[in-house]
Amino acid sequence: MTIPEHSAAHDRATCERLDAEDPLRHFRDEFLLPPDTIYLDGNSLGPRTKGAAERAQEVIEDEWGTGLIRSWNTAGWFDLPAKLGDAVSKVIGGGAGSTVVTDTTSINLFKTASAALKMQAADAPERRVIVTQRENFPSDIYMLEGLAEQLGDGYEVRLVDDEEVTAGFPTTMTAEVALVVLTHVNYRTGRLFDMASTTSAIHAGGAMVIWDLCHSAGALEIDLEGTGADMAVGCTYKFLNGGPGSPAFIWVSATLPDRFAQPLSGWWSHEKPFEMSPSYAPAAGIRRYLTGTQGILSMSVAELGLDIAARADMTAVREKSLALSDLFIDLVEARLSEHPIEIVTPREHTHRGSQVSITHPEGFAIMSALIEAGIIGDYREPAVLRFGLTPLYVGFTDVWDTVEALRDILDNRLWDAPRHKVRGAVT
Numbered sequence: 084m085t086i087p088e089h090s091a092a093h094d095r096a097t098c099e100r101l102d103a104e105d106p107l108r109h110f111r112d113e114f115l116l117p118p119d120t121i122y123l124d125g126n127s128l129g130p131r132t133k134g135a136a137e138r139a140q141e142v143i144e145d146e147w148g149t150g151l152i153r154s155w156n157t158a159g160w161f162d163l164p165a166k167l168g169d170a171v172s173k174v175i176g177g178g179a180g181s182t183v184v185t186d187t188t189s190i191n192l193f194k195t196a197s198a199a200l201k202m203q204a205a206d207a208p209e210r211r212v213i214v215t216q217r218e219n220f221p222s223d224i225y226m227l228e229g230l231a232e233q234l235g236d237g238y239e240v241r242l243v244d245d246e247e248v249t250a251g252f253p254t255t256m257t258a259e260v261a262l263v264v265l266t267h268v269n270y271r272t273g274r275l276f277d278m279a280s281t282t283s284a285i286h287a288g289g290a291m292v293i294w295d296l297c298h299s300a301g302a303l304e305i306d307l308e309g310t311g312a313d314m315a316v317g318c319t320y321k322f323l324n325g326g327p328g329s330p331a332f333i334w335v336s337a338t339l340p341d342r343f344a345q346p347l348s349g350w351w352s353h354e355k356p357f358e359m360s361p362s363y364a365p366a367a368g369i370r371r372y373l374t375g376t377q378g379i380l381s382m383s384v385a386e387l388g389l390d391i392a393a394r395a396d397m398t399a400v401r402e403k404s405l406a407l408s409d410l411f412i413d414l415v416e417a418r419l420s421e422h423p424i425e426i427v428t429p430r431e432h433t434h435r436g437s438q439v440s441i442t443h444p445e446g447f448a449i450m451s452a453l454i455e456a457g458i459i460g461d462y463r464e465p466a467v468l469r470f471g472l473t474p475l476y477v478g479f480t481d482v483w484d485t486v487e488a489l490r491d492i493l494d495n496r497l498w499d500a501p502r503h504k505v506r507g508a509v510t
């Protein structure tokens with residue numbers, strides 16, 4: 084695929100040619116998207132995988148309907164968290180047998196943060212500060228604050244600006260810091276943080292790091308093992324296309340599992356859960372990151388999305404993602420310049436994830452009008468329109484058509500209608 088340097092000079096025919104040459108284009112057939120829809124919200128909820136309904140039917144009819152309780156063994160239900168974890172691990176560079184799929188990102192963050200603080204309490208008890216991004220996804224901040232409050236005894240959460248993280252923590256890494264929790268790609272702006280150098284800076288300061296990969300797993304190359312990260316969590320329903328509310332994942336460095344003290348020590352993390360012992364003993368391997376019984380229907384469907392991601396070449400995914408976002412940014416600058424739009428996603432490739440976010444004072448109404456036109460992105464406060472550029476099913480022509488639709492909506496004030504100002508519970 085040869086991408087001209089100045090994509091603002093593209094026309095629709097060029098975009099069509101780029102789509103025809105795209106080495107990833109066959110993946111689009113693995114998803115079921117409604118007709119006449121451009122889907123740019125895979126950074127929030129990935130689209131339906133083609134086999135999802137059939138797989139759900141199979142689990143309901145055969146595995147549950149006929150197999151009944153036997154399916155925990157005969158259909159491999161008991162092993163699903165580790166099996167799915169291996170697929171995720173391929174995408175995040177975690178190494179074999181290091182990842183399980185279970186629970187939600189928020190719950191997995193609580194588990195990993197609690198375990199990391201316990202390790203630090205043993206090695207460096209004076210370290211009681213948890214650092215995270217002020218602009219982090221709010222649930223991460225809430226979970227960490229809840230944990231610090233529960234621990235009491237001087238534990239506290241400190242919030243830092245994204246600039247401080249990008250600069251390698253010039254002021255943050257004092258001798259009080261035990262743990263740094265960072266979301267790899269900012270959910271609102273799409274800013275990407277460098278995992279290798281950031282992890283090194285945190286370790287040099289004597290702290291541990293947990294990466295939240297919700298907006299990067301399946302979107303770009305990740306090398307958790309190679310960068311020496313300590314732990315990671317993330318969801319499977321965005322770029323990994325696992326389905327609405329599909330279970331999240333938890334990765335722990337191969338150097339740490341034996342020290343991982345599970346704070347939610349349910350029976351699925353026990354070394355012999357079916358001995359029904361009244362005393363708790365944690366499993367030796369990754370099973371100790373589990374808590375209780377898993378949602379098998381959701382896990383079974385999620386497997387299809389994880390399998391697609393595990394087959395995709397993440398280098399090609401990243402290359403196309405950057406080409407799509409370059410095109411989007413160039414076209415917005417060239418064709419929407421007379422409107423009060425600001426591009427909040429960094430221009431530098433090294434600082435950009437797989438979405439482009441723009442602001443406009445009427446952002447909510449504009450997104451509503453765009454969705455009415457069959458182009459689905461989403462809106463985040465304050466005034467941010469987010470466009471997820473997911474290379475497995477989004478093409479260059481989709482980007483062209485989106486910017487043209489935006490132009491029509493802005494030039495003709497199509498957003499300025501009462502129906503575009505009505506907000507639902509989820510934006």
Ligand SMILES: Cc1ncc(COP(=O)(O)O)c(C=O)c1O
Pocket residue numbers: 187188189190220222223266270295297298318331
């Ligand atoms: C970066 C980030 N962290 C955490 C979460 C929370 O995930 P969950 O609802 O699975 O707990 C989200 C959800 O979108 C997210 O984007």
